[in-house]
Amino acid sequence: MKHNIIKFSNLLVLVLGSQLFGCAQLSIEPWVKPYERQHLADPIMRANRHPIANMHVAHVYEARESARGSESTGGGGCGCN
Amino acid sequence: MVVTSEQNEFIIKIENVIAKVYRYLLINTVFLLSLLAVFSVSAAVLDADRADVLYHSYDGGGMKIDGPAILLRKKASESVAFSAYYYVDMISSASVDVMSTASPYSEERIEGQLGIEYLLDKSVIAFTLRQSDESDYLSKSFNLNISHDTFGDLTNLNLGLAFGDNEIGRNGDENFEEHSQQFRIRAGINQIITRNLTLGLTFEAVADEGYLNNPYRTVRYIDNSVPSGVGYQSEVYPQTRNSFASKLSLSYYLPYRAALFVNARHFSDSWEIDSNDVEFGYRHPLGNTLELEFKVRFYQQTQASFYSDLFPYQDAQNYLARDKELSAFSDITLGMGITYVLPKKYSIADWDSEVSFQWDHIAFDYDNFRDPTAEGGIGAEPFYGFSANVIRVFFSLYF
Known part of the structure; x- marks a missing residue:
């Protein structure tokens, strides 16, 4: 019985692991090949092309609006009066 | 035994x-x-080494904030990188909140961050320590983030958590000392959809606990026992606040070499504030030396359940707030930026470098926060609104 539980949990890890790390169970191949990504690799496509400016933008909004989270710059709170 | x-x-x-x-x-x-x-077929790489020096300025609504910032990033090896960030806010405030019940003030806030990134095959583990210090507020936090490239590098998964501890004081009152803590947890996925389009989804939950008030702010209430007809008492906020934010991001490469960005976020919290913001950005290079950026952003929020511009009497409810950031309002940002890639002859040690200028104009429009400094009688003043200009000038060096 114990062996069965361990085998079952191994199977679970196998399924979850392969879902997480490779999508092997779904048989879906990556459809945009590495050599087709030159547009996406162009520096103009980087949302965080100017990280120091983005950190300031996030700080300005955080101090004046109630929304927080999902800014993609980390956040962290301030005592802005 | x-x-x-x-x-x-x-x-x-x-x-x-x-x-x-x-x-x-x-x-x-x-x-x-x-x-x-x-x-994991091929290994990921850490971002390139760079240094940024910035001057920032915010001017609007009676507040003037400016100062310098520096961001440094250096790889120690192919798998380890260090980063350091230093930021100063020099604040002089005569905002509407301050002018109605207090005197203008000036102060300084200094923020520092130290970070380390470790690349393990296709995963990047990042750890950051942060401290923000001003005369009446000390904030310390750490941030842990793990991101992983998978599915032929078409997908990037990331998980993060942060913890912060804040010490709140009140200038002029040595005996005042309060504390609050903040916990954050987030998860995100970035997915390449086509050879020109990527899509991102980010979720973040934030929980605050402790003293969440602003120690200087007051609410106003109708008081017929005084000649002015209005009384003031300290704000009282709940001791907890939980929020959840979700964001959808989209980046699209246009056929004539330009980039389009769209960000849409929804936010809600246990104070019954709901907000939405959407941002459109456009980046357009001109030749190999210039880049133009344009953006427009809309934001709107509902008020906190315990907010009121004017309470009917003293201690009208358990929780009281008249902070304009907790009122119902909207704002619109129009922004533009220009980046100039410096010719090699002006570069230091032949490194690539560029200089950028960004300007944002933000217009705030409050739905139920009245301007107490305006005429009209208590509770009948016009609704408040103001605009701010935000400027960033920075130099970036890639070495």
Whole structure:
């Protein structure tokens, strides 16, 4: 019985692991090949092309609006009066 | 101490269970790591070394904030990178909140961050320590983030958590000392959809606990016992606040070499504030030396359940707020930027460098926060609104 539980949990890890790390169970191949990504690799496509400016933008909004989270710059709170 | 045979048998059983659990965890960890290795065809890389020096300025609504910032990032090896960030806010405030019940003030806030990134095959583990210090507020936090490229590098998964501890004081009152804590947890996925389009989804939950008030702010209430007809008392906020934000991001490469960005976020919290913001950005290079950026952003929020511009009497409810950031309002940002890639002859040691200028104009429009400095009588003043200009000038060096 114990062996069965361990085998079952191994199977679970196998399924979850392969879902997480490779999508092997779904048989879906990556459809945009590495050599087709030159547009996406162009520096103009980087949302965080100017990280120091983005950190300031996030700080300005955080101090004046109630929304927080999902800014993609980390956040962290301030005592802005 | 004498150990009976039953006790001895029990100890052996416990040891067996621990050994099995240990073996089980070991096997599965090795198994997961080998899976990671099987599906990891090529290694990811850490971002390039760079240094940025910035001057920032915010001017609007009676507040003027400016100062410098520096961001440094350097790889120690192919798998380890360090970063440091230094930021100063020099604040002089005569905002509408301050002018109605207090005097203008000036102060300084200094923020520092130290970070380390570790690249392990296709995963990047980042750890950051942060401290923000001003005369009446000390904030310390750490941030842990793990991101992983998978599915032929078409997908990037990331998980993060942060914890912060804040010490709140009140200038002019040595005996005042309060504390608050903040916990953050986030998860995100970035997915390449086509050779020109990427899509991102980010979720973040934030929980605050402790003293969440602003120690200087007051609410106003109708008080017919005084000639002015209005009384003031301190704000009272709940001791907890939980929020959840979700964001959808989209980046699209246009056929004539330009980039389009769209960000849409929804936010809600336990104070019953709901907000939405949407931003459109456009980046357009001109030749190899210039880049133009344009953006427009809309934001709107509902008020906190315990907010009121004017309470009917003193202690009208358990929680009281008249902070304009907790009122119902909207704002619109129009922004533009220009980046100039410096010719090699002006570069330091032949490194690539560029200089950028960004300007944002933000217009705030409050739905139920009245301007107490305006004429019209208590509770009948016009609704408040103001605009701010935000400027950033920075130099970036890639070495």
